[in-house]
Amino acid sequence: MQFKPEAIIERAAMYRGIRDYFDNCGYLEVDTPLLTDSPIPESHIELFQTRKVRPDGTSYPLYLVPSPEIWLKMALASGSSSLFQIGRCFRNGEQMDKWHRNEFTMLEWYGVDKTSGDNLLVMQEIIKVTLHAVNSEAGEEVSGNIREISMDEAFREFAGFSLESALEESGLSGINRTSPGYPASLADITEFFRSRLKEKNLPSGDIDRESADDLFHRLFLTLVEDALPADRPLALTHWPAFIPTLARGIPDTPWADRWELYIRGVEVANCYGEETGEELLKNYWENESPEKPDPDFRWPQLIGRGMPSCSGTAVGLDRLLALVRGDDSLKGLDLFPIHDNMPR
Amino acid sequence: MGMIKAGAIAKGTYLLEKNEPFIVAEREFVNPGKGSAFVRLKLKNLRSAAVLKITHKSQDNCEEIDVDEVECQFLYSDGTLFHFMDTATFDQFEVPIKTHENARFYMLEGETFKLTRWNDETLDIRLPPKKDLLVAEAEEAVKGDTVTGATKYVITETNLKVKVPIFIKQGEKIRVNVESGEYQERIND
Numbered sequence: 160m161q162f163k164p165e166a167i168i169e170r171a172a173m174y175r176g177i178r179d180y181f182d183n184c185g186y187l188e189v190d191t192p193l194l195t196d197s198p199i200p201e202s203h204i205e206l207f208q209t210r211k212v213r214p215d216g217t218s219y220p221l222y223l224v225p226s227p228e229i230w231l232k233m234a235l236a237s238g239s240s241s242l243f244q245i246g247r248c249f250r251n252g253e254q255m256d257k258w259h260r261n262e263f264t265m266l267e268w269y270g271v272d273k274t275s276g277d278n279l280l281v282m283q284e285i286i287k288v289t290l291h292a293v294n295s296e297a298g299e300e301v302s303g304n305i306r307e308i309s310m311d312e313a314f315r316e317f318a319g320f321s322l323e324s325a326l327e328e329s330g331l332s333g334i335n336r337t338s339p340g341y342p343a344s345l346a347d348i349t350e351f352f353r354s355r356l357k358e359k360n361l362p363s364g365d366i367d368r369e370s371a372d373d374l375f376h377r378l379f380l381t382l383v384e385d386a387l388p389a390d391r392p393l394a395l396t397h398w399p400a401f402i403p404t405l406a407r408g409i410p411d412t413p414w415a416d417r418w419e420l421y422i423r424g425v426e427v428a429n430c431y432g433e434e435t436g437e438e439l440l441k442n443y444w445e446n447e448s449p450e451k452p453d454p455d456f457r458w459p460q461l462i463g464r465g466m467p468s469c470s471g472t473a474v475g476l477d478r479l480l481a482l483v484r485g486d487d488s489l490k491g492l493d494l495f496p497i498h499d500n501m502p503r
Numbered sequence: 504m505g506m507i508k509a510g511a512i513a514k515g516t517y518l519l520e521k522n523e524p525f526i527v528a529e530r531e532f533v534n535p536g537k538g539s540a541f542v543r544l545k546l547k548n549l550r551s552a553a554v555l556k557i558t559h560k561s562q563d564n565c566e567e568i569d570v571d572e573v574e575c576q577f578l579y580s581d582g583t584l585f586h587f588m589d590t591a592t593f594d595q596f597e598v599p600i601k602t603h604e605n606a607r608f609y610m611l612e613g614e615t616f617k618l619t620r621w622n623d624e625t626l627d628i629r630l631p632p633k634k635d636l637l638v639a640e641a642e643e644a645v646k647g648d649t650v651t652g653a654t655k656y657v658i659t660e661t662n663l664k665v666k667v668p669i670f671i672k673q674g675e676k677i678r679v680n681v682e683s684g685e686y687q688e689r690i691n692d
Contacts, residue, residue: 252540256532361558372537380558403537
């Protein structure tokens with residue numbers, strides 16, 4: 160058996176600590192389905208599909224959820240107060256390696272009338288709770304105060320140019336995904352990213368045909384992400400709003416209200432100031448849906464008509480536990496994991 | 504020359520990037536929050552030994568080098584070049600030491616190794632994960648020094664300096680981890 164017995168005990172203590180923390184803050188713990196017939200459309204997530212068999216032998220597809228997001232937002236739109244869930248999530252297509260599993264545990268919470276800044280303070284508390292649950296001494300890189308760096312600062316420092324100026328000059332200030340011709344308005348920034356990649360002579364694939372967000376990620380992953388300081392937990396804030404997400408746009412800027420948290424250089428959590436406009440949600444669904452199975456276009460309406468102003472955060476608890484323990488991978492933290500290369 | 508999807512690249516794959524041969528030293532799968540899957544690679548240039556960090560989209564096509572595995576006898580080293588002989592064809596050829604620094608500590612004259620060859624170039628000398636080496640020089644243990652875990656340095660027959668437990672003596676054989684250069688155990692033949 161490959162698991163680390165002390166980590167199994169620490170995981171239980173971490174869950175207890177998180178539940179106590181949210182309970183004290185007045186958050187409701189909810190439990191939502193793992194099986195769904197209409198998953199959230201996210202073009203970059205591969206789903207696990209299964210089939211529901213009716214008594215007469217006919218069947219239809221069901222999917223394992225990649226996150227509880229859609230359910231928690233439905234609950235909020237139906238009038239729930241702030242809420243959280245600790246649950247399993249499933250992502251197909253990913254290679255299992257040091258920091259990836261096809262099945263993992265996510266903490267997701269939504270604070271009603273809270274901002275992404277408020278949620279960063281909650282995140283600091285969740286790290287503290289985890290430190291308390293773990294029996295090893297962690298250094299500043301884990302226990303230190305979260306440092307905030309904006310995407311623009313990171314690009315200026317590590318890629319040598321201002322992303323904000325580039326986005327503004329490409330006409331992407333205050334972009335609105337409901338605007339007519341939204342994808343076409345990405346032509347300038349696409350060309351800008353392409354020429355930066357060529358200028359830096361970065362080895363690359365077919366960049367002449369790639370989308371703006373793929374080109375952005377090439378630059379970000381090659382020049383910026385690896386270079387981010389790891390001496391303290393780091394929240395990378397203000398992501399380009401042209402990347403399709405459910406984060407709200409910050410008015411009159413090219414930025415989305417979004418942060419991603421890194422601990423020891425590993426991405427652990429992400430947070431949005433949530434988009435609540437029905438039209439924008441509908442637009443997201445339509446843009447992300449073409450290649451996805453069975454998108455249900457009632458969702459934007461159901462969510463958009465009652466969703467309160469809020470901020471939501473998702474944390475990979477397996478990664479958080481491993482990083483706080485000082486481990487260099489997720490190995491040994493799970494009971495009975497499957498492996499890509501498990502003999503049959 | 505074959506094409507390989509970046510997502511299928513594994514540690515140890517031989518790649519051609521910008522016309523230079525590389526071996527993949529590390530491979531990490533990265534899935535940015537809301538974006539395509541990428542693979543971050545740490546590559547070692549097999550000519551200059553320089554390290555290159557690159558990121559590919561999982562769907563990118565990369566050039567995989569079709570290498571030959573050739574069994575060769577290590578003849579000798581002249582300080583700049585290793586001299587090898589292909590055991591099947593008896594052809595002799597040289598490999599610059601500077602591109603395979605580490606190998607000189609783990610090859611004894613007359614031993615046979617698998618070499619990875621591409622055209623007329625040796626890309627890699629495949630060393631075993633562990634190697635047993637004779638201790639050529641060792642300090643005498645200080646009498647009365649019985650602290651457990653006490654260590655000292657010895658020099659092996661291949662001129663490798665290894666940190667070993669205090670009880671290891673000159674003329675004994677020790678097992679060394681080839682990647683880390685660390686002592687593993689004493690071998691009693």
